[in-house]
Amino acid sequence: MTLSALRVLLALAVTIHVLLTKRDTAAAIGWIGMAALMPVLGSILYLMFGINRVKRLARKLVRQRGAPGSAPATRWQKSVEGRFAPLASMVGKLTSRSLVGGNNIEMLHDGDEAYPAMLDAIQRANTSVLLCSYIFRADRVGGLFIDALIDANNRGVAVRVLVDGVGAGYFSCPTARRLRRAGVPCGRFMHSLLPWSMPFINLRNHRKSLIIDGVLGFIGGLNIGDENMVADCPRDPVSDTHFRVRGPIVRQLAAAFAWDWTFTEGEDLAGPTYFPDIDASGTDLMRIVTAGPDTDLEKIEFVMLQAMTLARSSIRLMTPYFLPGTRLSTELCLAALRGVTVDIVIPQRSNHVVMDWACRADIHPVLDAGCRVWSAPPPFNHSKLLVVDREWSFVGSSNLDMRSLRLNFEINLETYNAEFSQRVDDFIVGHCDRRVTHHDLDKRNYLTKLRDSGARLLSPYL
Template sequence: MNHHYTVLDILLVLARYALALAVTIHVLRTKRDTAASTGWIGIAWLMPLTGAALYVMFGVNRVRRLARKLIGSHQWDGRGALVQHREQVDGQFAPLARMLGRLTERPLLGGNVIQCLHDGDNTYPVMLAAIDNARQSVLLCSYIFRADEVGNRFIEALANAQARGVRVHVLVDGIGSGYFHSGVASALRRRNIACHRFMHSLWPWRMPFINLRNHRKILVVDGRVGFMGGLNIGEENMLRLRTKVPVADTHFRIEGPIVHQLTEAFARDWSFTCQEELDGEIYFPQLDSVGDIPMRIVTSGPDNDLEKIEFAMLQGVALARRSVRLMTPYFLPDERLTSELCLAALRGVEIDIIVPGSSNHRLIDYARDANLAPFLDAGCRIWMAQPPFNHAKLLVVDEDWSFVGSSNIDVRSLRLNFEINMEVYDKDLARELIAFIDRHRHGRLTHHTLDSQSGMVKLRNAGVRLFMPYL
C-alpha cells in the first residue's frame, strides 16, 4: 500500500511533536505537583493540538509572572514607621511567629485592638458608620457586592463620602459580583466612583482567569480603621430580612498599626488590577498603639503568596498541644492539611471541626461527605451546624492563637483564590471565638452516619470529590 505524504502533512506532524515537546519542557520547568505535571504531559502527547491549547489557557500561571513584575517595581509608604510596633512571641507559638515572619515578609505588629462582629445585622451599621465618618480615604474590596437594598446603602455612603472630598476606591471580583453584568460596578461608575473588577474579561483568550477569584473582604477608612473577615455585601447576610437562603457570618473591626498591613494588601490588589499606586499619608498615616494585641496579615493567592495561608494553618495545627477548633462553610482539605489534623488527633489533641449540615453549594456537601472518614478514623469530632448557613472561617489553637479571615478550607481557597487572613495572639479573642464555635456544635457526625448512606449516594459523593479543585 502506497502512502503519499505532502509537505503539509510532514509540517503538521512536526508541529504536533513540537507543541507536545514545548508543553513538556514548560511543565518540567515550572510545575511542582508531580500528579499535575504527569497529567499535562500525558494530555500534550496524546492530543498535541488540543492539549497545548488547554495548557496555554489553564496551565500557565500568568498571574504569578504579572505579580512579580508589578510588586517588584512598586513601593508602598509607611513601612519604616511601623518598626517601633514590631512584636516577638515567646513560648509555644514562637516557631509559628518566626515562620510566618519569614514566609510573609510582614512583621508581627503589636498595639492593636480587635472587635468581633457577627452577621450583617450587626456588622453593616458599624461599617457604614465608619464610611460616613471618613475624612480622607475609603478602600473597599468585596468578593460579592450586590446592587440590592444592602448594597445600595453602601453605594450611597460611598457616594456621599466622595462628595465630601474623600478618595474612594472600590474593587469587586470579576465573577462573584457579576460576570456578564455587574450592577454594583455600573452603579458606582455612574457616580464617578473609582471601581474596578478584579481580573475580569469576556475575551476568550483571557478565559483562564475565570477560575482565579479575589475572595478577599477588606474595608479601610482613612488608613486607621479596618474591617476584614468573611462577610460579603448583600441582603442574604441580613438575617432579619429572612431571605430564601440566609447567610450568617463573622467579621472583624481592627485598629492600630495592623491596619497598615490591611491597607497594603488592598493597595497591591488595586495595583495588580489597574496599575495605579496608592501612596501617601491619606492611605498610610502614622499609626500609634491603641491596644496591646499582636497581629499579622497573611495573604495567599496563585501569585507570590501561593499557599501561605495553608502553611500558617499547617504550622498552627502542628504546634497544638490541647485543642484545635475549626469552623468553615466548606471543608475539602488537601492531603497535607488532612494528615496534619489527623496526626494531631492521634497524638491526643482534641480536634473539633464544625461545618454546616447543609451549605449553599450542594456539590461541595457531596464531596465533603466523601472526604470525612479519615478524620473520624483518627478521632476528630465533626459537628453539623444547624441553619442558618454559617459562612464564618475560624481557627483557634489551644485557646491562644486565632486565625481568621476569608479563606475556606478547600483547594480553591488555599490554591486558586486570592485570600486574606489574620493571625491574632490574644487569649480573650480566642475564648470569645471558642464560645461562639462551641454554640454551633449541634449534631455530631459518626461512622454510622456515613455507613448508613446508600451505595448510590456514596458513589455520587466519591465522583463529585474528583472535582475538588474546581468546586
C-alpha cells in the same frame, strides 16, 4: 505529515512548559497526558487554564515596588514568648510582615451587626475609603453601600472600590457600573472576556476588607448582599463573621489592598491619605497573612500547618467547605492521634451542593484518626475560623478547600490574644450541634457513595 508534525510540536511545547513551571506532580502528569492524547485541544486548554500569568505580573510588581508585605513597620514590634514563639518567627519570615502590637479587635456577627458599623464608618470617613469584596450585589443592602461610597466621594474622600471580576458579576456588574457613573473608581479584578485570561475558574480575589482613613479596618468572610441580613429572613440566609480592627495592624490591611489595586488598576496608593501614622488602640498582637497564586502562594496553608503542629490541647476550626487536601488533613489526623482535641464544624448544608457531596467523601480519614466533625444547623454559616489551644486564632476570608488555599487570593488575620481567641473558640463550640459519625457515612447507598466520590475528584476546581 504536516498536521502530524504540528501535533507533536504542540504536545512537546506543552510538556516542556509544564516540566519547567509546575510544582504539583499530579497536575504536571495530568497536563502532559492531556497534551499527548489530545495535542490540539489539550494545548488550547492548557493555554486557557494551565498557565499562571498572575505570578509573572506579580514578580514584575515586586521588582518595581517591593513585596506587598514590605510597608513600613510600626514601632509596636514585640516578641512572642512561649510555645507560639516558633510560629511567630516562622510567619514573619514567610510573609515579610512584622507582628505588631497596640491593636484592638471586635467580632461582628452577620450583616445585621457588621453592615451598620461599616456604613457608619464610611459615612464618617474624612480622607480615604478602601473597599474590597468578592461579591458586591446591587440589591437593597448593596444600594446602601453604593450610596454611602458615592456620598463619600462627592465630599472629597479618596474612595477606591475593588470587586472580583466573577464574584461581583461576570457578564454584567451593576455595582461597578453605578459607581463608575458617579465618578467612584471601581476596579474589577481579573475580568476579561478573553478565555485565555482564565476568568471563569481560577485566580479569583476572594478577599473582603474595608479600610477607613487608614486607621480603622474591617476583615472577615462577609460579602455584601441582602442574604447576609439574617434577621430579615431572606430566602437563602447566609450567616457570617466579620471583624473590626483598630491600631497599627490597619496599615498592613491597607497595604494588602494597595497591592491588589495596583495589580488591577495600575495606580499606586501611597502617602498619608492611605497610610497615616497610627496610635495604639489596645494591646493585641496581630499580623496580616495574604495568599494567592502569585508571590504569596500557599502561605495561609503553611501558617495553618505550623499552628496545628504546635497544638497541645485543642484545635477548633469552622469552615463553610471542608476539602483541605492531603497536607492539612494529615496534620489534623496527627494532632488527634497525639491526643489533641480536634473539632471541625461544617454546615449541615452549604450553598454548593457538589461541595457537600465531595466533603462527605473527604472526611473519612479525619474521623478514622479521632477528629470530631460537627454539622452546624441552618442558616448556612460562611464563617472561616481557626483557634489553637484557645490562645492563637486565625480568621479571615480563606475557606478550608484547595481553591481557597492555592488558587484564590485570600487574606487572613492572626492574633496572639488569649481573651479574643477564647471568644472565637466559644463561638465555634456553640455551633457543634450534631456530630457526624462513621455510621452517617456508611448508611449512604451505593449510588450516593459513588456520586460523592466522583465529586471529590473535582475538589481542586470546586
